[in-house]
Structures are given as structure tokens and as C-alpha cells.
Amino acid sequence: MMSLRQIRYFIAIAETGSVSAAASTVFISQSTLTMALRQLEDELGVELFVRHAKGMELTHSGHQFLRQAHLIMSAVDNAKRSLQQSTDDIVGELNIGVTSLVAGYYLADLLSRFQRIYHKVKIRVVEDEREYIEHLLVSGELDVAVLMLSNLEHRSALNTEVLTYSRYHIWLPPEHQLLEEESLSMDLILKEPQILLSTDGMEQRIRDIWQDTCAMPDIAMKSNSVEAVRSLVSAGMGVAVMPDMTYRPWSVEGDRVEAKRILDVSKTLDIGLAWRRGGIRNLLVDHLLEVARESMSKPSLLNQ
Structure with missing residues (x-):
């Protein structure tokens, strides 16, 4: 059965990137740590790390389990804190x-x-x-x-x-013709003028999404301001590919902005x-x- 000790050892390896460094961190031998990791992987039925000459690299399953491992240890720490100090x-x-x-x-x-x-x-x-x-x-x-x-x-x-994880959606002005579509693909979206958010590395992130299609977008305007993008979309100046963490339905001027999921974009x-x-x-x-x-x-x- 999975133990808190195994989870703690797994986190140590993930954070240090090697068994030797993790063993020093948690004050146990490398062989004990390796055995605990093997038992944990057997229990879960997946490989958590890719082993290579330079150390240990998390697999996709490893990244997923790391998040859950942190949540488990956080819950335990919170319980201790509420009782002890x-x-x-x-x-x-x-x-x-x-x-x-x-x-x-x-x-x-x-x-x-x-x-x-x-x-x-x-x-x-x-x-x-x-x-x-x-x-x-x-x-x-x-x-x-x-x-x-x-x-x-x-x-x-x-x-x-x-x-x-913030998914990407397409922002549209109210009553835009694309709102009538059941699902939207990037090929369809890129036929519209684009409003491009350029702050905090977002321009390159959005361009990377565009590059997955063969279409060449028409960039109507670029802005460092999320609120400017929202206002420009609501005014009908174009559409915008945006992370959903930035979405709210009203611009500063009180105009409506709609958002729809993009069918063929899985990046977050x-x-x-x-x-x-x-x-x-x-x-x-x-x-x-x-x-x-x-x-x-x-x-x-x-x-x-």
C-alpha cells in the first residue's frame, strides 16, 4: 500500500532531479530510496521517471502524480498545523x-x-x-x-x-456569425481579423498556436493590455485567441464579449x-x- 514516506521520497527525487541528491535531502541511503520508488511505481502501475545518465526526469504520468503528491502532503501538513501550533x-x-x-x-x-x-x-x-x-x-x-x-x-x-491550467478560447463580439457554429477550428477562426495580446510572452504563445495551421492570420492590432483586447473585440474590430483565465463577459465600456472553445487547440x-x-x-x-x-x-x- 502506498505510504506517505514513499510520496515524500518521490517529491524529493522530482525536486532534485537525482536519486543521490534526494537521498541526501531525506537522509536515507540511495538503495532504500530506489527501492521505495520502485515499490511506488509498482503500486501505481506506471513509470514516474525516465532514468538517464544525467539524472531522473519526470514522465507525463510523473508530472500528473507530482501535483497529487503535493496536494496529499499539503493536506497532511495542514492537519498537523491545526493540531500542533x-x-x-x-x-x-x-x-x-x-x-x-x-x-x-x-x-x-x-x-x-x-x-x-x-x-x-x-x-x-x-x-x-x-x-x-x-x-x-x-x-x-x-x-x-x-x-x-x-x-x-x-x-x-x-x-x-x-x-x-488555463485553456485557450476565442473571444468574439456579440452576434458574430461564428457564434452560430457548434464548434470552431483554428482554420475557421483565422479567416477573421485577429487582435493579438502581446504582454508577458503571450504574443509568441499565440503565434505558436497559429503555426499549427496553414492559414496566415490578418493581425488587425496588437496590445499589451487585456482590457484593450476585450474592448477591441467587443467593438467588432476582430477576434482574439486568449487564455480563459483572462475572460470576463463585459468590457470596461459595458459591451459584451463572448467566448467559445477552440476545437483543435489542446495547448494550455x-x-x-x-x-x-x-x-x-x-x-x-x-x-x-x-x-x-x-x-x-x-x-x-x-x-x-
């Missing part, structure tokens, strides 16, 4: 980085939940471009960051945890936390992770 004893400073697009949709809720529990912890937030936030993480100037994980450059130097925008791999970690990061796991996996306004 008050959060009044937890003090310190937590330096958090965030990118502009993510800040507008996730940060306020996450930090308000964290501060309600850990009200004696001082929080400092740095908002900047992803490249600079990554630099601050790797250099140790930030403890943790909330950002899009889909296009990280220094992934090998960072531990990451996906907290939510992965939102989560990143922190430096190796070295001494600010223990407050673990508390933020616990709160994030509980608060950030919320259903979208759109059908998944």
Missing part, C-alpha cells in the same frame, strides 16, 4: 516575484489568503518581465515567483509546480510557482505552497 509563531520575510499578466488574475487572492493565515510574515513583491524574475530567482534575490511556467528559460535551475497556459533548486530555501516558501495549492485550483468561468 498556531501560525502566530511564524514570522519572517518572503520575497515574491510575479509577472504582469499573472499579477492581475492570481496574486491578490493568493496573498490575501496567505496573510490571513500568516499575518506576522512580511511580504515584498517584485513585478517585472519573466526573464528578470527568473534571473532574480536563480540569483537568490527572490524566494519564489508566481508566473507562467510554459516558457521558462532556466527550468533546470528551478523547481516548479503547476497550480492551474500553465500557471504556478517557481523557486530556486538547491541551496537553503526560505521555509516560508513551503507555507506559501500550502496556501497556493488550496486556493489556486479554482474552476474557470468557462467550461473546461
Whole structure:
């Protein structure tokens, strides 16, 4: 039967990328750790890692199980915390980085939940471009960051945890002819003028989706502002491929925006936390992770 010890060992391997480093982290022998992992894989009936000369790499099943493993350990830690200690004893400073697009949709809720529990912890937030936030993480100037994980450059130097997946939808003005279609393909969508969101690496993300088709889109306008994209779509200036985390049905002017699922787009925008791999970690990061796991996996306004 699966045990909490096996789950803890699995997380250690996933975070360090090797059995030897994980064994040092959890203070057991490599052989014991290897046996525990083999037993866990046998119990689950899947391979969690691909073994290679440079270490251990998570399989697709491994990534799926890592998320569940974190949720399990978070629930256990929360149960212990509620029985053993008050959060009044937890003090310190937590330096958090965030990118502009993510800040507008996730940060306020996450930090308000964290501060309600850990009200004696001082929080400092740095908002900047992803490249600079990554630099601050790797250099140790930030403890943790909330950002899009889909296009990280220094992934090998960072531990990451996906907290939510945002699918892509097409935004349309009310009464647009495409709203009458039962399902929409990219070929059909790209016949319309496109409004392109260009902030926080989104332009390249959307262009990658476009490239999966043979059509050449007509870009009517580009904007760094989600609200500008929303207003332009509602005014009938074009349509926009957008992650569903940004959707709400009304523009600033009060005009309606409709959204429909795109039939042949399976890519998602992965939102989560990143922190430096190796070295001494600010223990407050673990508390933020616990709160994030509980608060950030919320259903979208759109059908998944």
C-alpha cells in the first residue's frame, strides 16, 4: 500500500532531479530510496521517471502524480498545523516575484489568503518581465515567483509546480456569425481579423498556436493590455485567441464579449510557482505552497 514516506521520497527525487541528491535531502541511503520508488511505481502501475545518465526526469504520468503528491502532503501538513501550533509563531520575510499578466488574475487572492493565515510574515513583491524574475530567482534575490511556467528559460535551475491550467478560447463580439457554429477550428477562426495580446510572452504563445495551421492570420492590432483586447473585440474590430483565465463577459465600456472553445487547440497556459533548486530555501516558501495549492485550483468561468 502506498505510504506517505514513499510520496515524500518521490517529491524529493522530482525536486532534485537525482536519486543521490534526494537521498541526501531525506537522509536515507540511495538503495532504500530506489527501492521505495520502485515499490511506488509498482503500486501505481506506471513509470514516474525516465532514468538517464544525467539524472531522473519526470514522465507525463510523473508530472500528473507530482501535483497529487503535493496536494496529499499539503493536506497532511495542514492537519498537523491545526493540531500542533498556531501560525502566530511564524514570522519572517518572503520575497515574491510575479509577472504582469499573472499579477492581475492570481496574486491578490493568493496573498490575501496567505496573510490571513500568516499575518506576522512580511511580504515584498517584485513585478517585472519573466526573464528578470527568473534571473532574480536563480540569483537568490527572490524566494519564489508566481508566473507562467510554459516558457521558462532556466527550468533546470528551478523547481516548479503547476497550480492551474488555463485553456485557450476565442473571444468574439456579440452576434458574430461564428457564434452560430457548434464548434470552431483554428482554420475557421483565422479567416477573421485577429487582435493579438502581446504582454508577458503571450504574443509568441499565440503565434505558436497559429503555426499549427496553414492559414496566415490578418493581425488587425496588437496590445499589451487585456482590457484593450476585450474592448477591441467587443467593438467588432476582430477576434482574439486568449487564455480563459483572462475572460470576463463585459468590457470596461459595458459591451459584451463572448467566448467559445477552440476545437483543435489542446495547448494550455500553465500557471504556478517557481523557486530556486538547491541551496537553503526560505521555509516560508513551503507555507506559501500550502496556501497556493488550496486556493489556486479554482474552476474557470468557462467550461473546461
